[in-house]
Amino acid sequence: MFVRLRHKLTVLYAGLFCAALILIGATAYVVIADATQRLARDQLVNASEIFARGIALRTEHLNASAESAAQAPALQQAAAARDESAIGVALAALRENAEADLTFLVTREGLVIAGDADAPTSVPPGLQQALGRNDAPSGALMFDGLQYHAATARIPDGLGWLVVGVRLDSEVQALEELATIPLAASTPVRTREGWANGEDADALGGLIERQARAETRRAELIETSTGRALALAAPLLSLDGAPSVLLLRYQVDGALTQYSALFGTLLMVGFVGLTLLIAGSWFLANDITRPLSRLEAAAQKLQEGVFEAVVIAGRDELARLAESFNAMTGALRERERKITHLAYHDAETRLPNRLALERRLASAPQPERLYLAAIGVDRFAEVRGAIGYALAGMLMRVLGQRLAQLVPNAPVARLSSDVLGVAFLADSEADARKRASALVGALEQPLALEGHNLDINVTIGLAQPRAKTESPAAMIERASVALDQARGARQKLGLFDEAAYGDPARNLSLMSELRRAMESGELTIVHQPKYDFRSGRIGSAECLVRWRHPTRGMIAPDLFIPMAEETGHIRAVTEWVLRRAIMDQKRLAAAGWPLTLAVNISGRLIGDDDFARAALDLVAKAPHQLCFEITETAVIDNPQKALENIELFASKGVRISIDDYGSGLSSLAYLKQLPAHELKIDKLFVQSVANSQRDALLVRSTIDLAHGLGLDVVAEGVETPATFAQLASMKCDLTQGYLIARPASLEELIAILGDEKRMRFYQQTALSGPTAARLA
DSSP: OOSSHHHHHHHHHHHHHHHHHHHHHHHHHHHHHHHHHHHHHHHHHHHHHHHHHHHHHHHHHHHHHHHHHHTOHHHHHHHHHTOHHHHHHHHHHHHHHHTOSEEEEEETTSBEEESSTTSOSBOOHHHHHHHHHOSSOEEEEEETTEEEEEEEEEEGGGTEEEEEEEEHHHHHHHHHHHOSSOOEEEOOBOBTTBSOOSTTHHHHHHHHHHHHHOSSOOOEEEEETTEEEEEEEEEEOBSSSOOEEEEEEEESGGGGGGGHHHHHHHHHHHHHHHHHHHHHHHHHHHHHHHHHHHHHHHHHHHHTTOOOOOOOOSSSHHHHHHHHHHHHHHHHHHHHHHHHHHHTBOTTTOOBBHHHHHHHHHTOSOGGGEEEEEEEETTHHHHHHHHOHHHHHHHHHHHHHHHHHHSTTOOEEEEETTEEEEEEEOSSHHHHHHHHHHHHHHHTSOEEETTEEEOOOEEEEEEOOOOTTSOHHHHHHHHHHHHHHHHHTTOSEEEOOHHHHOOHHHHHHHHHHHHHHHHHTOEEEEEEEEEETTTTEEEEEEEEEEEEETTTEEEOHHHHHHHHHHHTTHHHHHHHHHHHHHHHHHHHHHTTOOOEEEEEOOHHHHTOHHHHHHHHHHHTTOSSOEEEEEEGGGGSSSHHHHHHHHHHHHHTTOEEEEEEETSSOOOHHHHHHSOOSEEEEOHHHHTTTTTOHHHHHHHHHHHHHHHHTTOEEEEOOOOSHHHHHHHHHTTOOEEOSTTTOOSBOHHHHHHHHTOHHHHHHHHHHHHHTHHHHHHO
8 A cells, every 4th residue: 555664654644643542632632531420320329328328317317306305294295185276385395396297196086286377277198008017107198289298106095196397398409419410309299190200301201110139239320301311219107108219410511511622622632743743753654664675785785694884864763773783693592502502501501401401311321210300409598598599509510510520520510509410320229329329418518609618418309210111201200299298308319109109180170070079979078066055955966078089088178178279179069068068958848957057158259259159149049047157367368358258258147257366366356347247276286174273264265355346255175074165154145066066977977966865965064164174
């Protein structure tokens, strides 16, 4: 399309500038409009809440004033005697005290004795029905075309009712004056014709009906005769039976007129900028294209193998580009050599690297006798911190050189920051160990680096000769693992132990079998009961998951649960446990034991909104209350979202238990924020509570703290009667452990619940209290 680059650059820059300007203007418009609407929505919701709180406070004041007036003997005597003059005096006092716009008295016969001229002459039918249904109803009241918010008070001995109210139009006007945005407020009442009349009747009526059915209050965008508007309808309590709402509206179309000057300024600046850009781009493109044409000609000759220097006057980027182009050809061959060297050498020490060692191992003769040693410098991080990074690199280089002298012609390499590798031939494992031990002694000789004398310690991990099918990289990995094993055993030399290393791939394969285990019945749950000191019975139990593998036998939860958390399978496991717990709850209820069952919730799931919704769907199907046991550290990763979901669980009737309290870094800040119902003290403190005064003090303090926060306390790991009795004397609420029962199947749990002899033993042990603890 464009033959010359200068034309292309000029048009491109101008087009980009126009596109950027349009994007900025559109973005500004969208952001301002969106921000305006969001602010208006928030303001409408806040205004409705302010109105609701104001009406609630006004109702309390009206109720209090009406009740006080109704209890006055003078009013009661006047009502009994139908003394309208005395009643009028009392109503006038009530109107002044309550700051009301309307006061009147309704006699037991349904007659109205008015305190002012605005009062009705007869009792509206809806009000008459409300007075007959409720002791002291309050709400909106409509008569003579005016709407009031009224409260009532019953006069003792059935002498009648006091009705006191304020005009809703004045309350609405006050709300409009308080609002920070120009909103229109009204309180429409539904009649036979609907909620509203006129052109906007359908839009407003539909809005009110929709929001009356909605669970949450949110402003909606509707089309009205005056343009688009945000509207929100909040239902009002009705006293006379006629439905009414607070209707708030905010005109959206007129909200952006205040930004018209800003948009005009942007347009003017854009036009001026575009003109200047076109002129500048033309001259700039002309200066750029001439040197580029010369560079193009030189590049074509370079492609043919002919080097030609390009000279461009000046010191700008194009001149420097020409200089770089001239230097490029001479540097290409040198760079290729350096790149090849860097690919197989460590840049810091100039020793061969892991890749170079792999190449040497792949081509090494007599592989059946070749052993590989991974030599690690002990406490390298501390040494590096003491001498600095530069000397630490020099240290590894000197060690590598010393190692090359100790094992001539052997492949030496730097495997990581603190590990060197060397391969050597040996006739047996004993011979390899002997040679490696000699290397330890030689390498640990003091070093002198730039005037510093260093004493170092090394550890060696040995890998046996590799099989024909094993790659050199796998052999290096075995040597590195052997080094870790030697360090873990606090030995100077260690040979790779395959049995201790295990089979990570096999453990990982468990995750692919986990879902099948849930479907095939290999995965089961057992229940560990919790004894309630207050009722003297077992009132709840904790659900624990067990896996009986067809070939590996029982797999400990400590193995597959952490792996499920790491691989993302923990959600499926948790939802499966929830479903099984609900099924067992139903069977327990059918057997006459409606228990609360507790399910452990992983910290990885607490902040997951999808899991929260799925869990609540399951909880809704439970016949009795469920308990979610979480650790207090579960909220550390995403505190805000985790706390929101925990509060959501609690609001839906789920009992929240803080598990393993005291086992980690217990935080009073999280304990304060969590909406929990119970606290589980870790067995680490509970098991020694009967014979350790220190643990007893910690447990007692924790119980007092939890009770002060309104939490029940569950003690885990109770295994002796003395511990059980001590906890009872400390006013612990619930306890759990092998003394109560080991984790049991559902049938075993039902048998335990029906064992009255066991229950009497618990009750007697609890009553023994401190005596049993002292005897222990």
